[in-house]
Amino acid sequence: MNENVTSFDVAARAGVSQSTVSRVFSENSPNVSPETRDRVVQAARELGYRPNVIARMMSTRQTNIVGIVMANIVSPFYPYVLEKFLKRLQEMDRQVLLFTAAPDQSVDDVLPVALQHQVDALIITSATLSSEMVEICAHSRTPVILFNRYIKGANVSAVCADNLAGGQLIADYLLKGGHTRFGYIAGQANTSTNSERQRGYIGRLRTFGIDDVLIEPGDYTYVGGHAAMSVLLQRSDPPNAVFCANDIMAIGAIDAAHELGRHVPDDLSIIGFDDIPMARWGAYRLTTVSQEVDAMIDATIDLMLAKIADSNLQTTLRLIPGKLKVRDSARPVHEEGQDT
Amino acid sequence: MNENVTSFDVAARAGVSQSTVSRVFSENSPNVSPETRDRVVQAARELGYRPNVIARMMSTRQTNIVGIVMANIVSPFYPYVLEKFLKRLQEMDRQVLLFTAAPDQSVDDVLPVALQHQVDALIITSATLSSEMVEICAHSRTPVILFNRYIKGANVSAVCADNLAGGQLIADYLLKGGHTRFGYIAGQANTSTNSERQRGYIGRLRTFGIDDVLIEPGDYTYVGGHAAMSVLLQRSDPPNAVFCANDIMAIGAIDAAHELGRHVPDDLSIIGFDDIPMARWGAYRLTTVSQEVDAMIDATIDLMLAKIADSNLQTTLRLIPGKLKVRDSARPVHEEGQDT
């Protein structure tokens, strides 16, 4: 029925010009006399008129839409990230066009689509882009911000947890706990998160003269962490301290350890990374390093707004440090950390 | 730089008319000679031209955008739902405009925004709308489909798990297991999922002469489930069989039971609902009823497409039955179910 009530219809009914109707519905509603405005609003209500945003985009050449590309929606950390982004952006009257991509592949397929939709900016989480794509985005003057990934040397801004420092923090804590044999369960090999966490952890251990850390791949999944821990514990020289590159793997690792009759943390300390809600669950009580999601998101949005405002802002890398959350899955050290 | 390459620019470069360029980039690219097409494609490539989708929406009055409103992105069940929707829709070249709403409040605030964006259809998950909003959507001829909620008597189509049957299934299983004292940990009170599950469970128990089921609210959260189970177990007449309206609460309940020194399932059987990935985790091995997410999503998309094609299709309610997943959190019955 009222499918297509346009500003002209409202204008006709209110006995004013279409321009006036447009003015009334403009954000910064300029110079319309109160009476006229009332008449227009009234007519609009009667007709069930709502401005067509697409047409507005067309003439303002601004969509107020932010594209978000997310490769890992399923994976306890990201839904929270997504929700938070949505809330923040909705509050500022920006809409979100959401895309998935295969995890940690480059997102080259969806990017052109996002660009064609004239998004005001693009946030890419847990995925990387090829350098041609970086080029294309730059060319189209669409600000791109990587969330929790970065590309060395590329001309893209990024916001990341300080994964290197996190890895070091964990090494320190385990060292102070008096552990002697160390393991690392790795996340997806080609991700900057994994390589930084590993580098921080192993580098710090090496500083203390520990060179042979046992490394097993865990793929950032529960099943992967479970399998990796099983392998480690069936060695003749099993570790007594293991850092898992994320919490989900750590949880899988704890379950595996229990199944093999080990007590955590008495026989074996396990530390994760992320501080997802499940880390608090009674069955795990996981010691971990938090990703300060809220701070990361704030930083991302600030960066985005700045880039939208001034498109030739220089590229930045913002590192957000995490905090050690001491719970019960690693042998305690008496002086550090705080629980939650 | 090439910010605004339009079809006119391409036309000029290729020495053809703008209409021709448009034809070349139309899906059903009609009647363009191969040579002309080549020239146009070539020119477009040289200029880095990509059709402006917003303008296309403007003239075709079709956005190919589906709005999804999701109230519970954080909550282990929904991220999977979202990802699956995205994949399916992306495959069919539809984009997704995503909105959050406060959980299980009505979504009246975001709906107008979605409608103004001229979405081709609207999928609302885990949230309800007011009857005025139903009215407004109908009026604007925008198909709306509720996912995992429904509104009695309202004129909106919906796809739901068969929650009633699920509740009955669980009652039957617990009865056959020889349990004698029953409890129910409820989800959010005003949701159709909760009331149906409860109705199925309690109704079936009543059929077998069991009238006093202990009911505690759990709010669909881990913490809520944990607290509710603590209350139940501290009664003088604690239950030995508890159905938790979702898996997360069941997991919280198991942790609470362990903390109070109970063994699951020897002292107490606990059953959940959803079959989220964590239900498989070694620490829980949760017996539960699955929501057949893939089937539900397929049904939703089919319904949506049908509504888009024929807007005065009658409203439908599709119920998708779930399956009992027998694991180790409830005393087994020897004859039923299958594991995963």
Add this chain to the structure above:
DNA sequence: TTGAAAGCGCTACCAA
């Protein structure tokens, strides 16, 4: 097979 021209529903500039 191609081109010219009229919209799609708005915003924004210029005049009145």
Add this chain to the structure above:
DNA sequence: TTGGTAGCGCTTTCAA
């Protein structure tokens, strides 16, 4: 404070 009008970049008739 208001109205007229020229776009925004495309699709889609209608003619050639």
